[in-house]
Amino acid sequence: MRISIYTVGGTIDKVYFDARSAYEVGSPEVTRLFARAKTTFDFAVTEIARKDSLELTQQDRDTLRARVATDECSWILVTHGTDTMTETARVLAGIPGKTIVLTGALEPSRFIDSDAPFNLGMAVAAVQTCAPGVYIVMNGHVFDAAKVRKNLQTNTFEEID
Amino acid sequence: MRISIYTVGGTIDKVYFDARSAYEVGSPEVTRLFARAKTTFDFAVTEIARKDSLELTQQDRDTLRARVATDECSWILVTHGTDTMTETARVLAGIPGKTIVLTGALEPSRFIDSDAPFNLGMAVAAVQTCAPGVYIVMNGHVFDAAKVRKNLQTNTFEEID
Amino acid sequence: MRISIYTVGGTIDKVYFDARSAYEVGSPEVTRLFARAKTTFDFAVTEIARKDSLELTQQDRDTLRARVATDECSWILVTHGTDTMTETARVLAGIPGKTIVLTGALEPSRFIDSDAPFNLGMAVAAVQTCAPGVYIVMNGHVFDAAKVRKNLQTNTFEEID
Amino acid sequence: MRISIYTVGGTIDKVYFDARSAYEVGSPEVTRLFARAKTTFDFAVTEIARKDSLELTQQDRDTLRARVATDECSWILVTHGTDTMTETARVLAGIPGKTIVLTGALEPSRFIDSDAPFNLGMAVAAVQTCAPGVYIVMNGHVFDAAKVRKNLQTNTFEEID
Numbered sequence: 206m207r208i209s210i211y212t213v214g215g216t217i218d219k220v221y222f223d224a225r226s227a228y229e230v231g232s233p234e235v236t237r238l239f240a241r242a243k244t245t246f247d248f249a250v251t252e253i254a255r256k257d258s259l260e261l262t263q264q265d266r267d268t269l270r271a272r273v274a275t276d277e278c279s280w281i282l283v284t285h286g287t288d289t290m291t292e293t294a295r296v297l298a299g300i301p302g303k304t305i306v307l308t309g310a311l312e313p314s315r316f317i318d319s320d321a322p323f324n325l326g327m328a329v330a331a332v333q334t335c336a337p338g339v340y341i342v343m344n345g346h347v348f349d350a351a352k353v354r355k356n357l358q359t360n361t362f363e364e365i366d
Numbered sequence: 367m368r369i370s371i372y373t374v375g376g377t378i379d380k381v382y383f384d385a386r387s388a389y390e391v392g393s394p395e396v397t398r399l400f401a402r403a404k405t406t407f408d409f410a411v412t413e414i415a416r417k418d419s420l421e422l423t424q425q426d427r428d429t430l431r432a433r434v435a436t437d438e439c440s441w442i443l444v445t446h447g448t449d450t451m452t453e454t455a456r457v458l459a460g461i462p463g464k465t466i467v468l469t470g471a472l473e474p475s476r477f478i479d480s481d482a483p484f485n486l487g488m489a490v491a492a493v494q495t496c497a498p499g500v501y502i503v504m505n506g507h508v509f510d511a512a513k514v515r516k517n518l519q520t521n522t523f524e525e526i527d
Numbered sequence: 528m529r530i531s532i533y534t535v536g537g538t539i540d541k542v543y544f545d546a547r548s549a550y551e552v553g554s555p556e557v558t559r560l561f562a563r564a565k566t567t568f569d570f571a572v573t574e575i576a577r578k579d580s581l582e583l584t585q586q587d588r589d590t591l592r593a594r595v596a597t598d599e600c601s602w603i604l605v606t607h608g609t610d611t612m613t614e615t616a617r618v619l620a621g622i623p624g625k626t627i628v629l630t631g632a633l634e635p636s637r638f639i640d641s642d643a644p645f646n647l648g649m650a651v652a653a654v655q656t657c658a659p660g661v662y663i664v665m666n667g668h669v670f671d672a673a674k675v676r677k678n679l680q681t682n683t684f685e686e687i688d
Numbered sequence: 689m690r691i692s693i694y695t696v697g698g699t700i701d702k703v704y705f706d707a708r709s710a711y712e713v714g715s716p717e718v719t720r721l722f723a724r725a726k727t728t729f730d731f732a733v734t735e736i737a738r739k740d741s742l743e744l745t746q747q748d749r750d751t752l753r754a755r756v757a758t759d760e761c762s763w764i765l766v767t768h769g770t771d772t773m774t775e776t777a778r779v780l781a782g783i784p785g786k787t788i789v790l791t792g793a794l795e796p797s798r799f800i801d802s803d804a805p806f807n808l809g810m811a812v813a814a815v816q817t818c819a820p821g822v823y824i825v826m827n828g829h830v831f832d833a834a835k836v837r838k839n840l841q842t843n844t845f846e847e848i849d
Contacts, residue, residue, distance in 0.1 A: 206507065216543070219543070221538070221541070221634055221635055221638065238484065239506065241479045241480070241481060241484065242481045242484035242485065242505075242506060243472055243481050243505055243506075243522065244484075244505055244506030245505045245506060245507070245522050245524070246505075246506045246507060311404055312543055313543055313638075315638050315639055315640070316543065316635075316637050316638060316639070317478075317637055317638070317639055317800055318402045318637070319402070320402060320403045320404050322483040322484045322487065323399065323402065323403035323405075323483045323484065323486060323487035323490075324403065324487060325484060325487065326483065326484035326485060326486065326487025326488040326491070327487040327488065327490060327491035328491070329484075329488060329506050330487070330488035330489070330491035330492045330495070330503060330508050331491045331495055333507075333508055334491070334492055334495040334496050334508055335495050342491060344403075344404055344405055344406045344407075345400065345403060345404075345405030345406060345407045345490050346367065346406070346407060346494075347491050347494055347495055361404065361406050363406070377704070380704070382699070382702070382795055382796055382799065473704055474704055474799075476799045476800055476801070477704065477796075477798045477799060477800070478639055478798055478799070478800055479798070528829065560806065561828065563801045563802070563803060563806065564803045564806035564807065564827075564828060565794055565803050565827055565828075565844065566806075566827055566828030567827045567828060567829065567844050567846070568827075568828045568829060633726055640724045641724070642724060642725045642726050644805040644806045644809065645721065645724065645725035645727075645805045645806065645808060645809035645812075646725065646809060647806060647809065648805065648806035648807060648808065648809025648810040648813070649809040649810065649812060649813035650813070651806075651810060651828050652809070652810035652811070652813035652814045652817070652825060652830050653813045653817055655829075655830055656813070656814055656817040656818050656830055657817050664813060666725075666726055666727055666728045666729075667722065667725060667726075667727030667728060667729045667812050668689065668728070668729060668816075669813050669816055669817055683726065683728050685728070
């Protein structure tokens, strides 16, 4: 069993740099989180970007799609900022034979009470159990990526009726 | 969306009681872990036992099966000790129309580097994406419960060929 | 035994607000950290400000000094951002009969690997063991506040020779 | 600045071994906790034992006293189980020119809400600010080791009137 991971940044990877009193996107947390989870599957991590998802460009998304489309692995997991996750999901639509799952976090992985390990666990399960297509897993739901939005009032993802 | 949770104890719920220098199974951690994960689905938690899984009796398992079989919810999640998880899974086999997912942890949920939140996230995704049947999610894998064992040497779950 | 705590903000109290992808100073962490530490002394918490220490004004410092000078408690603990901690310490100098200890954190208290609980523990010990005066505790040292600076290269506090 | 650390085990160093469903004293946590606290002082760690403090023998304590008495460092920090901390403190009494501070934890250092980092911070401050003698720091207090007991009802340390 093998999962191919792509990271573009987002809150999940945010760390704090006291030297600049700044809070920036750091290196991918996914490897550390897999180690904590004692996972035994094979995986590769490809870092596409290290950005707040509001700063992601069409070129970033095109690069991601091109890399995913040519990936030999049929199970694709993308860690991503939450604000434009649905946008990136749309760009990834229509790649045949691949189950693509996007997730991220509302609190940085380094926080004691972050949702990152839970969300990543959901993504790892969904990528191996769902039919080919694009999915977003957040707030305990496996959403069809075409039928979900981030509600900015409640700061949670919800299905579009 | 609704998930019915049953807890029987195990490492995931182990807490430390300094007064007795003892390390015992405490109240279910699942509610706290869902809160951290900012989940938005409905769930109910039913505590069947609070035991090391080596101490679970046939009667405990029969009680669990009876409760699950009559549960109106079709999505069932069981948190369980790892040593006899496969045994309990066998007892839960053959209940029609229900997706039953068992999970637990190799390190107590209260530990900084516990696998509990990741495993619970996997279980929540698997219960809503898998066909009716019984599954065990551990070490990053969604296993058919009839084809998995705990390898005591490596202390990980592995598929039976 | 009683300690009077004053909080002005700083990294120690920084939390993350995903809704704004912003990282802001939240409510004082000190109470939560004392609970984790199972402390049994009496304490009161007075929130003077909720700012990055670079944003603290002379008026904020004058207010703090006035409150401390008239505080009936002789043991004063101040949680503060690290960038201007020495400046505030100078403003607090010369208040007779009071042991005043300033501390903070290089990583937010909510981070798994924050220095906050350790630093706060140091401060609680120093305030009850040091002679009246003003002290800064950071990086494992109890510094005379008049003889310490933050080294921006190493991002650590060091004694001034 | 230099601190000499001696470890004898206790709850602070307890880790969980799922393979045996057992909960045992592991390697000293002190180094990991100092790293998290970003300490900049020199220290050496000497492991005397790895035991529940109820299992410590007179010989263990004699060995500890002999090592401490001949240590060139005047600042001595001992991490110890809480149940017999006062007993060991008595054995360490009367060593001239040394400030000896004992501490431990009511919850293992690896727990998210452990008191270990706070207690260790207290000990590091107390060892550099207190006059020569033997002290116990627990529950937010710096106790004269000759005037403190562990209250088994409240599971906290309290001064003996």
